[in-house]
Amino acid sequence: MTKRKSTDDFLSLIKDGEDIIIPLTNGEPKILLDVLEENAFRFKGVRIHQMLTLRDRAYIHGQYRGSLEHVSYFLSGATRKAFLQGQCELVPNHFHEVPKIMLATTKASRVVACASPMDEHGYFSLGTQADYAASFIGKVPFFLEVNKQMPRTFGANQIHVSQVEGFIETDYPLTESGSATVTDVDRKIAGFIAERIDNGSTLQAGIGAIPNAVISQLENHQHLGVHSELISDGIVDLVEMGVIDGMLKNTYKGKIVTTFAFGSQRLYDFINNNVGVEFLPVDIVNDPREIAKEDKMISINATTEVDFFGQCASETIGGKYYSSSGGQSDFARGALFSKEGKGFICLHSTTRDERLSKIQPNLSPGSVVTTSKNDADMIVTEYGVAELRGKCIADRAKALIAIAHPKFREELLFEAKKQGFII
Known part of the structure; x- marks a missing residue:
């Protein structure tokens, strides 16, 4: 039949x-x-x-x-x-x-x-x-x-x-994702991350301008691998430059591992009949235990707001739902378990109109925590990197204030002392 x-x-x-x-x-x-x-x-x-x-x-x-x-x-x-x-x-x-x-x-x-x-x-x-x-x-x-x-x-x-x-x-064309516009602020943030990525690292990069900007700054790296829920066009550039070869990976050596691809027709042409790209179910690709099998695992994701504890509200904006958790927490945990792994959570220091700091003593009412304080490793703005792993709450607050927009630092420091984050 x-x-x-x-x-x-x-x-x-x-x-x-x-x-x-x-x-x-x-x-x-x-x-x-x-x-x-x-x-x-x-x-x-x-x-x-x-x-x-x-x-x-x-x-x-x-x-x-x-x-x-x-x-x-x-x-x-x-x-x-x-x-x-x-x-x-x-x-x-x-x-x-x-x-x-x-x-x-x-x-x-x-x-x-x-x-x-x-x-x-x-x-x-x-x-x-x-x-x-x-x-x-x-x-x-x-x-x-x-x-x-x-x-x-x-x-x-x-x-x-x-x-x-x-x-x-x-018979119809696939939907192509529009390229996010990369700003000077995105490039600054990307620069702080790129300089902390060692040769031989394995990458996971989420959707958005900052992950795209990071990928664009890795052209002088060597022997990078990919184990990422998503692959997009920037990965193609690094493969063609010889930067990504996956030869130092512990699993699926030489293969790009992903669970879905979304980008331009160029990306779809790249994956067509390409045995170098391994599409695996998400309960394998995003399992923190699988992610951690790779040494020097690099996780790069974005958030909308961070508080002094290091909690990242990545799926709400101003307390209203925008997306959901996705794989951010999966890879944040996987990177922590990885030998020499690093997890980066990125955000601009302020809202687009610069009226509000995105680093706050407390998250906005209604905000939902995506990456917990225990899983936050490095928070990055255009003013630098706050290394949170293993730090006490007072030191976290100080590190986050240091990468906030300068015009909000005095106010944030005052509030941190008032609320008892800093004695």
């Missing part, structure tokens, strides 16, 4: 009360979700579970409540407003635990995902993805949207035709 199906065949598989799991970013099956949304009122209690949703849809905003609803595990531009207005749900999580959470708390009825065309051996690839979806291969039914433009990649993101309920064939 052929596994090539129609969209009507797909709809006939969906039953009331199902929990459908969708991969993040370009793993999102555009056509199948279009069809599901168009037929939402045929169903009752179907819930779609996804991180970092690409496309804004009516069901995300509660327009098919009771029929088709959205559950987010990391907010994006498509879901942020809907969550703040109470139109969809958000499940707190560490990224590496998402597969475990989904298996424990949902029916995990099926995974519906994009894939590259089947090869001569009957295998599809999840392309730009492994994320949590790859963790369900062999455990949960899959229905695939096969996109001719999805790159074929390697690792533990392969699924055989015998393991899928069916697939449809499509």
Whole structure:
């Protein structure tokens, strides 16, 4: 029996009360979700579970409540407003635990995902993805949207035709992420980090201007490796320069290890048929115990606010939810466990209008801690690096005040003494 199906065949598989799991970013099956949304009122209690949703849809905003609803595990531009207005749900999580959470708390009825065309051996690839979806291969039914433009990649993101309920064939370009504008402030912060990265280190870099700026300043380094939840365009530059070769890694020597790729078409062309890039499920890539197997592990992530304890509020802005934890805490802990590992949390010293310091005695009301005080290693602004690991609270406060914007330092010092942080 052929596994090539129609969209009507797909709809006939969906039953009331199902929990459908969708991969993040370009793993999102555009056509199948279009069809599901168009037929939402045929169903009752179907819930779609996804991180970092690409496309804004009516069901995300509660327009098919009771029929088709959205559950987010990391907010994006498509879901942020809907969550703040109470139109969809958000499940707190560490990224590496998402597969475990989904298996424990949902029916995990099926995974519906994009894939590259089947090869001569009957295998599809999840392309730009492994994320949590790859963790369900062999455990949960899959229905695939096969996109001719999805790159074929390697690792533990392969699924055989015998393991899928069916697939449809499509042909449309992948979504490209816009490059974050790198400012002079970003470059200063990146410079403090780059000079602390030793040759032979293994990198994890999050999304944003500062991680991109760091990568751009590593062109004179040697024998760097990559073990990162995300890879983006900057990684391609360093590979082509010979800076990244992975030859000093302890695991997957010579390989770039990731759980998803999101960037420009140049990046998608780079990973296509590239055996040097290993796509592994997030419960492997982001497990702090796996991360720690690499010596000189470097974790680079961003935050929005830091208090004198070293607590980093990275998923809220002014006390309102913006994203979620993602893999920041996973890699902060993994870097601490790593031999000679270093964890960097970066932020501008002030808000964009320079009216408020982002280093505060206490976090703003409503803020959510992403990286705890116990996991904070080095906090970096354009004014320097505050090394927190192993320091008492008084010394932490002094170190953080020293990298605050100069116009706020006197005020912060006064407040630190008033609140008893500094005697």
